[in-house]
Amino acid sequence: MISAALRVRDERPSLFAQVAADIALLIxxxxxxxxxxxxxxxxxxxxxxxSVATVLSAYERLELDGLIDARVKSGHFVRETAVVxxxxxPKRLALAPRKxxxxxxxxxxxxxxxxxxxxxxxxxxxxxxLLPIKALNRILASLARELSTAGAxxxxxxxxxxxxxxxxxxxxxxxxxxxxxxxxxxxxxMEGLQLALRATTRPGxxxxxxxxxxxxxxxxxxxMNLKVIEVPTLPGVGMDLDALEIVLSQAPVRAxxxxxxxxxxxxxxxxDSNKERLVRMLEKRDIPxxxxxxxxxxxFDGSRPRPAKAFDRKGLVIYTSSISxxxxxxxxxxxxxxxxxxxxxxxLKFSHSIATPTLLQMxxxxxxxxxxYDRHLRHLRERIRREVARYRSEVAxxxxxxxxxxxxxxxxxxxxxxxxxxxxLALQARALEANIAIxxxxxxxxxxxxSSCIRMTCxxxxxxxxADAVKKLGELCYELARTPK
Amino acid sequence: MISAALRVRDERPSLFAQVAADIALLIxxxxxxxxxxxxxxxxxxxxxxxSVATVLSAYERLELDGLIDARVKSGHFVRETAVVxxxxxPKRLALAPRKxxxxxxxxxxxxxxxxxxxxxxxxxxxxxxLLPIKALNRILASLARELSTAGAxxxxxxxxxxxxxxxxxxxxxxxxxxxxxxxxxxxxxMEGLQLALRATTRPGxxxxxxxxxxxxxxxxxxxMNLKVIEVPTLPGVGMDLDALEIVLSQAPVRAxxxxxxxxxxxxxxxxDSNKERLVRMLEKRDIPxxxxxxxxxxxFDGSRPRPAKAFDRKGLVIYTSSISxxxxxxxxxxxxxxxxxxxxxxxLKFSHSIATPTLLQMxxxxxxxxxxYDRHLRHLRERIRREVARYRSEVAxxxxxxxxxxxxxxxxxxxxxxxxxxxxLALQARALEANIAIxxxxxxxxxxxxSSCIRMTCxxxxxxxxADAVKKLGELCYELARTPK
Numbered sequence: 028m029i030s031a032a033l034r035v036r037d038e039r040p041s042l043f044a045q046v047a048a049d050i051a052l053l054i055x056x057x058x059x060x061x062x063x064x065x066x067x068x069x070x071x072x073x074x075x076x077x078s079v080a081t082v083l084s085a086y087e088r089l090e091l092d093g094l095i096d097a098r099v100k101s102g103h104f105v106r107e108t109a110v111v112x113x114x115x116x117p118k119r120l121a122l123a124p125r126k127x128x129x130x131x132x133x134x135x136x137x138x139x140x141x142x143x144x145x146x147x148x149x150x151x152x153x154x155x156x157l158l159p160i161k162a163l164n165r166i167l168a169s170l171a172r173e174l175s176t177a178g179a180x181x182x183x184x185x186x187x188x189x190x191x192x193x194x195x196x197x198x199x200x201x202x203x204x205x206x207x208x209x210x211x212x213x214x215x216x217m218e219g220l221q222l223a224l225r226a227t228t229r230p231g232x233x234x235x236x237x238x239x240x241x242x243x244x245x246x247x248x249x250x251m252n253l254k255v256i257e258v259p260t261l262p263g264v265g266m267d268l269d270a271l272e273i274v275l276s277q278a279p280v281r282a283x284x285x286x287x288x289x290x291x292x293x294x295x296x297x298x299d300s301n302k303e304r305l306v307r308m309l310e311k312r313d314i315p316x317x318x319x320x321x322x323x324x325x326x327f328d329g330s331r332p333r334p335a336k337a338f339d340r341k342g343l344v345i346y347t348s349s350i351s352x353x354x355x356x357x358x359x360x361x362x363x364x365x366x367x368x369x370x371x372x373x374x375l376k377f378s379h380s381i382a383t384p385t386l387l388q389m390x391x392x393x394x395x396x397x398x399x400y401d402r403h404l405r406h407l408r409e410r411i412r413r414e415v416a417r418y419r420s421e422v423a424x425x426x427x428x429x430x431x432x433x434x435x436x437x438x439x440x441x442x443x444x445x446x447x448x449x450x451x452l453a454l455q456a457r458a459l460e461a462n463i464a465i466x467x468x469x470x471x472x473x474x475x476x477x478s479s480c481i482r483m484t485c486x487x488x489x490x491x492x493x494a495d496a497v498k499k500l501g502e503l504c505y506e507l508a509r510t511p512k
Numbered sequence: 513m514i515s516a517a518l519r520v521r522d523e524r525p526s527l528f529a530q531v532a533a534d535i536a537l538l539i540x541x542x543x544x545x546x547x548x549x550x551x552x553x554x555x556x557x558x559x560x561x562x563s564v565a566t567v568l569s570a571y572e573r574l575e576l577d578g579l580i581d582a583r584v585k586s587g588h589f590v591r592e593t594a595v596v597x598x599x600x601x602p603k604r605l606a607l608a609p610r611k612x613x614x615x616x617x618x619x620x621x622x623x624x625x626x627x628x629x630x631x632x633x634x635x636x637x638x639x640x641x642l643l644p645i646k647a648l649n650r651i652l653a654s655l656a657r658e659l660s661t662a663g664a665x666x667x668x669x670x671x672x673x674x675x676x677x678x679x680x681x682x683x684x685x686x687x688x689x690x691x692x693x694x695x696x697x698x699x700x701x702m703e704g705l706q707l708a709l710r711a712t713t714r715p716g717x718x719x720x721x722x723x724x725x726x727x728x729x730x731x732x733x734x735x736m737n738l739k740v741i742e743v744p745t746l747p748g749v750g751m752d753l754d755a756l757e758i759v760l761s762q763a764p765v766r767a768x769x770x771x772x773x774x775x776x777x778x779x780x781x782x783x784d785s786n787k788e789r790l791v792r793m794l795e796k797r798d799i800p801x802x803x804x805x806x807x808x809x810x811x812f813d814g815s816r817p818r819p820a821k822a823f824d825r826k827g828l829v830i831y832t833s834s835i836s837x838x839x840x841x842x843x844x845x846x847x848x849x850x851x852x853x854x855x856x857x858x859x860l861k862f863s864h865s866i867a868t869p870t871l872l873q874m875x876x877x878x879x880x881x882x883x884x885y886d887r888h889l890r891h892l893r894e895r896i897r898r899e900v901a902r903y904r905s906e907v908a909x910x911x912x913x914x915x916x917x918x919x920x921x922x923x924x925x926x927x928x929x930x931x932x933x934x935x936x937l938a939l940q941a942r943a944l945e946a947n948i949a950i951x952x953x954x955x956x957x958x959x960x961x962x963s964s965c966i967r968m969t970c971x972x973x974x975x976x977x978x979a980d981a982v983k984k985l986g987e988l989c990y991e992l993a994r995t996p997k
Binding site: 049050052053056057058059063066070071073074075076130134137138140141150152153155158160161163164165167168169171172174175176177178179180181182183184192195196198199200202203204205206207208214215217218221225229230243246247250252329330331332333351355356357358359374375377378379380381382383384385386387401 | 534535537538541542543544548550551555556558559560561615619622623625626635637638640643645646648649650652653654656657659660661662663664665666667668669677680681683684685687688689690691692693699700702703706710714715728731732735737814815816817818836840841842843844859860862863864865866867868869870871872886
């Protein structure tokens with residue numbers, strides 16, 4: 028290292044100036060902030076393989092420049108009055124609708140999720156007060172305290188056995204008896220969907236997918252260079268199977284992706300007979316069904332609808348789900364039951380992210396084992412049923428006449444179709460200016476349909492703040508309806 | 513649901529028999545084990561949307577079949593003597609070398625990592641006793657206890673600011689001053705590498721990569737349908753840049769992937785001047801360099817070599833690293849500094865796995881902030897230097913004359929070239945029969961070179977068990993050398 032450093036010195040005017048410039052840059056970028064202690068002279072010298080004298084010279088230069096102070100016996104600190112360039116400006120959340128692409132609608136939504144001041148009617152997540160996060164964190168805390176070496180090593184695919192056992196036990200409630208060996212644990216359902224698509228398709232392939240559909244899936248599909256045939260979702264009914272039948276007879280579909288229980292955004296529930304028809308229709312052509320059952324535990328009527336996986340006879344249904352909508356999104360724990368693709372998915376999981384965090388899997392397994400989950404679900408289902416009904420009636424009175432509002436049977440999002448060709452992207456932009464996030468319709472379709480639709484999340488308990496936001500959205504709709512197109 | 517259930521009843525002989533069969537299957541699969549309690553009659557009825565009478569009939573059938581017992585006032589339980597089919601056989605770890613593909617060498621290695629009885633000379637991970645996992649878990653425990661709602665929500669890309677700030681602060685030690693906004697947090701370095709490859713290539717593209725290289729990268733590249741040009745690594749020197757120069761002048765290389773500091777498996781350190789040459793060579797052709805700096809903190813001489821990223825002037829170097837080799841592999845926390853690809857990587861992270869677990873990022877940030885990491889690194893570098901030296905001298909005396917052993921300058925793996933055309937895959941198979949894992953050479957090359965090489969991890973402190981394993985490996989080499997090919 029010393030020789031390398033010397034070589035660098037030969038090529039450049041002075042090494043100490045370079046070190047000083049590096050640190051000045053860190054101060055400018057805000058990586059080192061006023062009052063922060065700099066690395067000790069000896070440490071920086073050792074780590075960078077340069078002499079103590081060089082570091083001392085660099086620190087002297089920084090002192091002369093007014094950026095740092097030396098304090099006797101305690102080291103060097105960034106000066107409180109150091110001239111720091113302005114940090115990057117707060118992100119502009121608003122969008123100018125004319126310049127907007129669908130992706131920008133997505134990223135504006137994502138950015139808004141990082142802003143606590145924004146009223147969260149955009150992202151599909153439940154307020155923490157509705158989730159059993161305290162209980163789960165308490166379990167995680169005791170596991171982390173007691174199992175002092177847990178998490179040191181990779182927990183290789185298929186993932187932790189205790190968690191897979193808990194999931195297998197629950198499978199009787201889904202009407203789909205599964206063994207622990209049928210599961211692969213993933214970083215949430217999204218990683219599971221991704222691996223399922225990679226296991227069944229190649230770039231350029233065509234897949235069939237319900238529309239409208241969750242924008243994250245559409246972005247993934249775009250990134251994977253898949254062609255998409257959109258099959259309409261019939262509100263209340265789910266994917267239009269007659270339409271799918273026609274699609275399958277005419278296009279070389281390599282996989283079909285469906286959310287059978289309370290799809291996002293429409294909240295429809297596919298009947299058991301339709302699920303069976305869907306599975307049979309695909310198995311006749313040997314086409315895998317990728318089933319996303321993220322909302323299956325959230326039926327308003329308290330039942331637990333079966334997934335299409337329950338009708339799978341040939342291992343062609345790849346079932347994915349997670350705890351993100353019912354327990355904790357930030358734990359990133361999901362699973363895949365992949366049938367004949369099990370080995371492929373296991374291997375893909377390894378080459379994509381190697382493993383899922385050990386302690387988080389343990390905590391989820393213990394939480395499921397505690398029996399609290401069923402109690403929680405009973406309360407949650409009833410709670411979100413009431414919340415969604417409340418949002419629904421408030422939207423009905425605040426929004427322009429002619430607004431169509433979905434009637435979900437589960438889950439916690441509403442889908443609205445606005446009258447008079449109101450632009451959803453314009454509404455998103457205006458709403459963000461008023462610190463309200465919504466999800467604009469165009470991001471739910473591959474071909475930017477749904478230009479006058481929006482998704483509204485009912486994941487926050489009704490409150491004056493929410494009431495104001497819904498009223499404001501209604502007013503914005505009236506304004507936009509008056510704006511000439 | 514009731515109507516759907518009735519419809520099912522119409523189609524099938526009896527619903528209760530189906531429910532009973534589902535539960536019997538769960539018992540056979542081991543999802544429900546002797547002594548386990550079954551769901552209560554009311555709960556199962558509610559969840560599956562069937563009548564209480566149907567569930568009662570199903571449970572009666574299972575009692576008659578001798579599979580479950582009803583206990584007064586406490587419910588139904590799997591009978592202790594329930595006839596349970598044998599669980600799936602223990603995985604056979606051994607490989608018959610003739611039928612073996614390179615991938616099977618990898619999966620045998622991965623399977624062996626799930627077996628605590630196997631001596632772990634295969635996977636590149638450190639024994640928990642060498643990692644600061646206790647301190648990290650203690651931090652995680654108090655965060656999970658104190659922040660009762662942390663982890664409820666997605667922490668959207670680029671990831672947690674407190675962690676990105678800590679990483680930015682450390683960047684001065686790498687000679688690469690970075691801001692918090694330069695980082696995207698990923699599920700370990702592997703997800704980072706994956707996203708980097710997806711950001712810079714399309715299927716069918718050609719990339720240049722050092723050989724031998726970590727097999728996980730080769731599997732990923734294969735899955736992504738990339739073509740690979742292998743550039744030799746010169747032991748002690750790193751990627752052969754003269755060879756790379758020729759490759760670049762002749763092939764349409766879209767990206768170059770390199771481990772500049774203590775590459776796995778050779779442990780070479782590329783000099784600063786070579787790093788600069790590498791970066792300039794690529795930037796001249798506008799080719800991105802994907803740099804994997806997983807082992808950069810593990811120099812034996814106590815210095816912290818700069819990454820090639822330090823020489824990046826055009827934002828063409830995508831830097832990846834993680835805590836997996838120095839703190840905890842099972843936390844799955846890594847990062848990418850992507851230069852001009854920053855926005856792309858951020859978006860890919862969202863569509864691949866949405867977010868990285870919140871609490872684990874917080875714990876790592878707090879650990880880094882505590883200052884313990886540098887103390888830990890000082891000890892760890894010295895410790896692994898000694899361990900690697902010990903393994904090296906023991907291998908030298910146990911293995912056949914003519915065995916070439918690498919001389920790493922950091923990290924904790926050795927690369928051996930066996931004499932007399934000993935088959936590494938045959939050695940892996942024989943070693944696994946003796947409960948010893950190694951990584952066979954062929955999995956480190958895209959074209960199954962290195963047939964007589966093995967990688968040996970020195971991640972476990974030297975002990976009689978390790979000593980026996982190394983001696984046994986030496987004996988197996990002698991035996992294989994005598995076996996006619």
